[in-house]
Amino acid sequence: MTPDMELALPARAENIAIVRHALGAFAEAYAISESKLSDIRLAVTEACANVVVHAYPDGEEGEMEVLASMQDGELIVRVRDWGHGIRPRPDSPGLGLGLSLIAALAETVQLGQDEQEHTEVMMTFSLEDEPPSMNGAGS
Amino acid sequence: MSGPIVGEPEQTRERTVVTRLRVANALLRPVLSRVVSMVLTRADWPLDRMEEALLVCDALCAHAPACAPAELPTFSVQADEDQAELFVSDLGAGGAERLLADCTLPLVGNVLERLADSVGLESDGGEGPRLAVALKSASPS
Numbered sequence: 001m002t003p004d005m006e007l008a009l010p011a012r013a014e015n016i017a018i019v020r021h022a023l024g025a026f027a028e029a030y031a032i033s034e035s036k037l038s039d040i041r042l043a044v045t046e047a048c049a050n051v052v053v054h055a056y057p058d059g060e061e062g063e064m065e066v067l068a069s070m071q072d073g074e075l076i077v078r079v080r081d082w083g084h085g086i087r088p089r090p091d092s093p094g095l096g097l098g099l100s101l102i103a104a105l106a107e108t109v110q111l112g113q114d115e116q117e118h119t120e121v122m123m124t125f126s127l128e129d130e131p132p133s134m135n136g137a138g139s
Numbered sequence: 140m141s142g143p144i145v146g147e148p149e150q151t152r153e154r155t156v157v158t159r160l161r162v163a164n165a166l167l168r169p170v171l172s173r174v175v176s177m178v179l180t181r182a183d184w185p186l187d188r189m190e191e192a193l194l195v196c197d198a199l200c201a202h203a204p205a206c207a208p209a210e211l212p213t214f215s216v217q218a219d220e221d222q223a224e225l226f227v228s229d230l231g232a233g234g235a236e237r238l239l240a241d242c243t244l245p246l247v248g249n250v251l252e253r254l255a256d257s258v259g260l261e262s263d264g265g266e267g268p269r270l271a272v273a274l275k276s277a278s279p280s
Contacts, residue, residue, distance in 0.1 A: 024173065
């Protein structure tokens with residue numbers, strides 16, 4: 001299925017702001033509420049931050065990719081990278097709360113690899129109380 | 140004695156790049172304009188020139204979907220404090236030429252050529268050429 005939005009950028013911390021803005025425009029077009037958008041942004045920010053911090057160690061350059069689709073009253077967001085995959089990292093600079101936070105904010109979270117072996121975090125956000133297609137955006 | 144002043148802003152700024160943006164046609168205008176605004180804001184562009192860049196985006200959003208009937212057009216953006224480049228690809232055979240031609244308004248002329256510093260078609264190895272639009276942060280004289 002072709003995603004409604006596909007955004008690829010270098011995996012740098014400053015680029016997470018671009019992802020957040022793009023999601024904001026996406027959410028406005030679908031009339032997603034500000035509170036729901038806050039949850040979505042926070043979860044996606046965490047997933048992108050994981051890519052920035054963990055996917056490409058030792059100064060390696062790489063990309064992160066964010067795909068968003070609206071399907072059956074749910075927003076599905078995939079955050080992908082071409083890095084080293086999800087693995088334990090004892091020297092992690094973070095608090096280790098990222099995935100727990102994502103799990104708390106999203107209805108479902110799946111970690112793994114897609115068919116092209118990208119590392120992928122797939123998050124589903126229920127918008128049942130938020131009718132889509134309100135600002136002229138089709139689903 | 141000379142040396143770095145504590146708190147002095149970093150003078151060298153990395154080029155901001157959005158490698159690929161593909162958006163459903165109904166979402167294209169809001170998403171592209173937000174992404175381009177963000178990229179140019181980070182590059183410290185003046186507001187008047189940013190508005191002109193957004194007019195370029197509006198023109199592209201209005202016509203690109205019709206010029207890419209087979210799939211969604213792909214946008215990429217890169218900018219620094221001096222120049223921004225916007226590329227539209229995956230337009231299919233003849234799509235880039237048509238997109239450039241369609242951005243023409245009566246009594247105004249070609250919007251892209253009026254607002255941008257350079258507009259052209261270039262090969263990206265795909266089926267057809269991509270449209271390349273470059274703007275400088277200082278208005279053309």
